[in-house]
Amino acid sequence: MSDKPEKTERSGRLSVFKTYKLYVGGKFPRSESGRVYEVTDSQGNWLANAPLASRKDARDAVVAARKAFGPWSGATAYNRGQILYRVAEMLEGRREQFVREVAEAEGLSRAQAEAQVDAAIDRWVWYAGWTDKIAQVVGGGNPVAGPFFNLSSPEPTGVVAVLAPQESSFLGLVSVIAPVIATGNTAVVIASERFPLPALSLGEVLATSDLPGGVVNVLSGRTAEIAAPLAAHQDVNAIDLAGADEALAKELEIAAADNLKRVLRPQPVDDAGWSATPGIDRMTAFLETKTVWHPTGSLGASGSSY
């Protein structure tokens, strides 16, 4: 276990506990339900009370994510890249805090927790660089057999519900949020049920990274309880089931069919946990392809015919 001086007395001084709160629409509300649940470390020692978010919190988060979608998807890719990079900068400054929270939550040694946090910071940098490249990689001109300029471009799907991985409280979390928002989607994220504190603290980082409120919304509580209304929500466009077990994943996929959400099923995680460099699949899972046709006309002998 890591030392946790901040939690207890230090040189006779009583430390100040943090009240962990949800992150919704750029603000830090408690759950509207007024409920909390105990979060403990790997030894069972109390760490904090986390908000036990309700269905209503989930709906509020969708409203916030929808409101943020227009501006965020309309921002330039360069701007989104700058902001994602800013997240990495802010995280670097609070590295110690996340190392402690991850170590406590997952029962890791300090060195192991450092590796997780460092990889998570680097992942923001990796996705920051993708924002203005993915369109060239997955889109482009199509050589149609006719006088048309025809271009396919990726566009974000919309509001994405994200069930963060249950075991990897921070690296896994970042690995599922960053690809969703890099391309212009907005997210409603359900933190790991047992290890929600790093996710709730990430909200504080996002709030100070120039990320517009509502682009990422973080809820903590019972995954199944919060995920059900999100999977059935008519204004959610997609769902990432990374944090669902097999039975829950099936149930949510059935609910998601009601408005034909794009569903990313739980993917096998490699032996290295989430540390391997990702491919582009987590971005393309939440991208639409828009193809636009324009007549090119022709400049014939008799002049313009377009």
Next chain:
Amino acid sequence: MTFEYAPAPESRSVVDIAASYGLFIDGEFAEAADGKVFKTVSPATEEVLSEVAQAGEADVDRAVRAARKAFAKWSALPGSERAKYLFRIARIIQERSRELAVLETLDNGKPIKETRDADLPLVAAHFFYYAGWADKLEHAGFGPAPKPLGVAGQVIPWNFPLLMLAWKIAPALATGNTVVLKPAETTPLSALFFADICRQAGLPKGVVNILPGYGDAGAALVAHPDVDKVAFTGSTAVGKEIARTVAGTRKKLTLELGGKGANIVFDDAPIDQAVEGIVNGIFFNQGQVCCAGSRLLVQESVHDELLDSLKRRLTTLRLGDPLDKNTDIGAINSAEQLARITALAEQGEAEGAERWSPACELPTSGYWFAPTLFTNVTQAHTIARDEIFGPVLSVLTFRTPDEAVAKANNTPYGLSAGIWTEKGSRILAVANKLRAGVIWSNTFNKFDPTSPFGGYKESGFGREGGRHGLEAYLDV
């Protein structure tokens, strides 16, 4: 002085339809296990064209097993060999295209002008396009050695029977999958002729299996535990049911579903071109097109002028014998579809929209519906919200570009849209804001095998066509 058209029918003699057809499983035509058959009729005359074996659950199982057995060898073939089979198929389709065009017109009811000039050329082009991908998959952007999924279960609609078959089968085979395809119950014939083309091309047995049948056969195919990939084109309601069926499995799913496309005409649009585009958008294939421009959004200031031109143009459309080379509007595909269109149009009137059709004599036998316009339509009207899938256009108006975009996007669908304006920057700005997978600016209903096609929102997911279309059949 008016000029009358003389009849100009395309000859039926180019196609020889047998009295009965079997299921095509493992390279052989066979009766259904339970011996069931159904009749397919010409929707223009109600004449019975043939009697076709009706697949049931046992047949689905047999076909899936045949496809599974064929998969090992087919997927192990060098891509260049698979490519040559597909090139052969493309060439045979070109050779037999007149026969297939007449057949399709007979079984579907659409004008020969369309099957001859649109459906068949696109079918051949689609096979030709994907043939070329078969030995280049490592360059497609899906990893250094992309793998096929296995057995693809494919269910297609009746509006473009052979073209939808091509959209499904060509990419599936190019990527090394084997297929079991169920054509629609009202249009099984061109798929069965395609089985014969596979035979002529020497395609290994079991690589393509064709199961004519009804919804129950489609449901059994989608639910079959040994199917790795499901591809469906059809209604949104059935698409949702399929999504529920495959939930919790490893089956990969792509859906191409309904639409309620907005065709937006700004006040600076070239009116004559826009009118042609509107007519093409909603009356091509009798409006039985998922990407039809079924909602016309006209800027208020040009509403009257545009409607006058549009109505004048509609009076010149020729409805009648689909085999006549001058026919613009053919038959509705089935009595069932005609009943649905009729009911929705009646609902439009009942809800207060204003109905108009040109003077138009309908044949006495077969399934026919006159081109129809509704004006004074609001967004609350059923005919502005529900997909009619027929030659019925709902006309709405707008004042500002923002209002046009808001109205265009005010639908659970998101398949297609059209923009008519002379201003380039407005085209790009509006196209950017429309939530639809295919946008035609100053044109409509254009298709090409290199151009990805598919929807946003409840119009489905996945793309068909182009490099994008490979992804649906690769393990990525």
